[in-house]
Amino acid sequence: MARPRTTYRCSACQHGVAKWVGRCPECGEWGSVGEVAVLSAPRLGAVGGPSVARAVALVPTTPALPLTRIDAQGAQQRSTGVAELDRVLGGGIVPGAVVLLAGEPGVGKSTLLLEVVSQWARLGRRALYVTGEESAGQVRLRAERTGAVHEQVWLAAETDLATVLGHVEQVEPDLLVVDSVQTMLATDVDGVPGGVTQVRAVTAALTSLAKARGLAVLLVGHVTKDGAVAGPRSLEHLVDVVLHFEGDKHSTLRMVRGVKNRFGAADEVGCFELREDGIVGVDDPSGLFLHHRGAPVPGTAVTVAVEGKRPLLGELQALVAGSGLASPRRAVSGLDGARVSMVLAVLERRGGVKLSDSEVYTATVGGMRLTEPAADLALALAVASAALDTPLPEGLVVLGEVGLAGEVRRVTGAGRRVAEAARLGFTRALVPPDSGTMPPGVRATVVPDLGAALRVLRRG
Template identity: 45%
Template sequence: MAKKKTKFMCQNCGYESPKWMGRCPGCGEWNQMVEEVEIIGKGRKGSLSPSDEGRSKAEPINAIQTENEPRVETKLKEFNRVLGGGVIPGSLVLIGGDPGIGKSTLLLQVSSQLADTDKKVLYISGEESVKQTKLRAERLNVSSPSLYIYAETNLELIHQTISDLSPDFVVVDSIQTVYHPEITSAPGSVSQVRECTAELMKIAKTKGIAIFIVGHVTKEGAIAGPRLLEHMVDTVLYFEGERHHTYRILRAVKNRFGSTNEIGIFEMKEFGLDEVENPSEIFLEERSKGSSGSTVVASMEGTRPVLVEIQALISPTSYGNPRRMATGIDHNRVSLLMAVLEKRVGLLLQNQDAYLKVAGGVKLDEPAIDLAIAVSIASSFRDHPTRPADCIIGEVGLTGEVRRVSRIEQRVQEAAKLGFTRVLVPDKNIGGWKVPEGIELIGVATVEEALRQAFN
C-alpha cells in the first residue's frame, strides 16, 4: 500500500519544504506555501526503472542519423515567422497572455488552418464546453472535418484519446485546468502543472505530435506556475496587447528552432485575428508631424526591423521629487539617459517630470533606441520639434558617446522604405555597406553632436 507524505510547496516557484513557512526561501514571496499530499509507492504510474523495455540507448554522436523534417506552415505568415518558419513536428509550444487577449481565438484559427492541410488536429478545451467552442468556431468561420473538439481535464483520459485518435497536432487550452488523477493537489498548482506538462512533453517527443499548450499569466505578466515550465517546453510565446486597442503582438521569448524576440503583429477583428504584414506603417500612421518630443527609431525585433515612434513629455514638477514614468521602455534606462543629458549636454532636468511612451503598445529593450530617447527628451524640454523625415539610431554610453549598433543596413533600408530621407547613425557604423537611394546618412559621435544635427 502506498504511503502518504505531507509537504508544503510554494505556488510561485515550486520550492518544497517539510514544514509551513510564511516566506518562501526560494523566491522570497509571502503566503505562497500550500500543503500537498505526496503519494510514495512502487505502483505509481509513470515511474521508471532500469529494466523498462523500450528504453533508449546511448549512441556515438557521429553515428546518429538526422532527418530534416519539413515545417508545417499555416496561412498566418506572422505566426510562422515567430515560430521560426512553421510548426515543427514533435515540438511543445507554450503560449501565455492576459485573460481575454485572444489566445484561444488564435489557436482555434491556427488549428483550422493546420486541419486544412490534410492533418488531423485535436483541440482539447478545459475551460469551455464543446458547444461553446463550436460557437466560437462559427464566428471564426472554422468548419474543417479534420478538426476534433474534446472537452476534458483528466490527463489520463486525454492521453487515451490522443492514443486512439493519433492526431498530428494537439492544442491544450489551458494547462492550468488539466490535472493528473494520482496527484492530490488542485488543478493549477505547481505539482499539477509540472507533472501534466512533463507528460505532454513525453507524448510530443515519443509520438512526434506538435502540442500547443495555453498558460495563464500572473498579475506581473509572467506565466503562472513554476519557472521550470518555461524550461521544459521548446518554445515560449507571449500574446501581448491592450484590451482597448485592436492590435496584438505575438512575441517569442524562447525558441529552440528559431530566433528569439521575434514578433508577429495581428489585428483583432470581428471574425478573428488578421495579420499585419507591414507593422512599421501601422505604428507610424497616426504620428503627428511637427510636434516636439517625437522621434522615430528603427528597432530590431528578432530578424525584422520595425519603425516605431518614441514620445516624450517634459514638464516642470509640482512635487518635491520629479516623476519618471515610461511605457514600453525600461524605467531605469530613461533615468540613465536623463542623467547623461544633464551631465554631458547641460540640460537642467532635475526639476522636470518626464513621461515617455512607445506609440502602438510595443515594448522595446534593445540599446539602439537610446539616442532616439535622448533626442525625444531634449526636443520636449526645449519645445523644439525634430524633422518629420528623420530616423534616429544609436546606443548612448555614460560618457555621452554614441556607440555602434548591429544590423544598421537593415534598419536604414526599412527607414527608406517608409519614406524617411535622413538617418542619424553612429559614425562607427558608416562605411562598408550600400546606402539606399534618397537617404542622407549623418554620422554622430556624441549626444551633443546628435542634438545639433537633429535640431538643424
C-alpha cells in the same frame, strides 16, 4: 541495498537546501520547499584502497548510434498555416514538440489557436482542440464567427487528463491543443488544478505523449500579474518552445514573442491584428507604430528597433510640462522606466537641457514596447524637442545608445535599420560612429556625442 536519505527541495525551481526553510533562497517562492527522499548507493571499501561506489549497469532498450546514422527527417518543421506564427517557431512546428503559449486573460490566445487548428486542418491534417475553460458550444460559436469551422478539427471539453489521453487514442490527431494546462487534473496526483504539483504532472504526461507518438502539442498557459508564466519554473524547462502572447487591451495589435525555442531563434516576433472576425497576421507592421508622417511635431522622434531578424520603426513621444512639486512626475509607457531615468539624467547633465523642475511624460505609439538601448538617442532628442518646443527635421530617423558620459555608442545592424527606414520614405539619419555603409538615398549624419545630436535639433 541503496540507503534512503532525506533532503529538502523547492518544488518551483528544484533548488536543494540542507534544511527546511519557509522561503526558497533561489527563486523566492513561499511554502514551496518540501522534504524529498534521495537514494544513495552504498560504498564498498577495498582492501588497502579508497572506497568506491557500485553502480548497476542496465541494457539500453535503444542502442546509441553514430550521429551520422541518425535520421532527422522526422524532426523537420511542418507549417501551421499561420505565417507569422511559423516565423516565431523557426519555420513551423516540429512533430513531437511541446509549445507553451502564455498570455494575459482576454488577449486572444484561444482565438489564435482556433485559427491555427483551422489552417492546420485545411492543409489536410487532423487537429484535436481540448478546452477546459469553456463549453464545446462556446468554442463552436467563436469558430463560426472567425471562420474556423472544419471537419478535421475535433473538439472536446475536458479537464481530466486520463480522458484527454483517451481522446488522443480515439482521434489520432497530428496536432493537440490544450486550453489551458492550468485547468487539467491528473487524478492520481495530489493537489488542486493549477497548483504546482498538478501543472508539473500534467505537462510531464503530455510531453511524454508527444515524444512517444510524434504528436505536436500546443499548451495554453496563464501568466501572473508580473507577466511571468504561472506555475512552477520547471514548466518552462519541460516544454520545447515558450511563446508569450502580448498586446494592449485597448489596441488591436497583438505580438507573439519567442522566449525559448529548441528548434530555432528564441528572439523572433510575430505580429497580428485582432479583428471582430478573427485574427490575421501583419507581415509589414512598421507603419502601425508611426503616427506623425506629415509636418514634424515637437516632442516626437522615430527610431528603428530589431525584433529577431525583423527591423521595426517606432515613434517615441515626449511631453515636458512645468511643475510646482518638489519631485516632478515621471510617467513612462512602452519604455523601460530605469532606462528613461538614466537618459533624462544624462540629457540634463551632459546636454544642458534642464528637466529637474519639469514633469516628463514619455510613451511609444501603437502599443509598441521599446527596451533596447538603440532607442536611447531617439528618446533623448524627443524629450529635448519637447523641452525646447523645436521639432526634429522632417524625414529623420535616429539611432544610438547613450552612455553616462554623453557619448553615442554603436548599435548592431545600423545599415539594416536605416535601409528599413529608407523603404518607408525616410531620407535622413542620425547614426553613431562606425555604423558602416548606409543605403543609397539616405543622408547619414554621424553624431559622436549627445551634444552633436542636440546641435542638429537646434539647427533644424
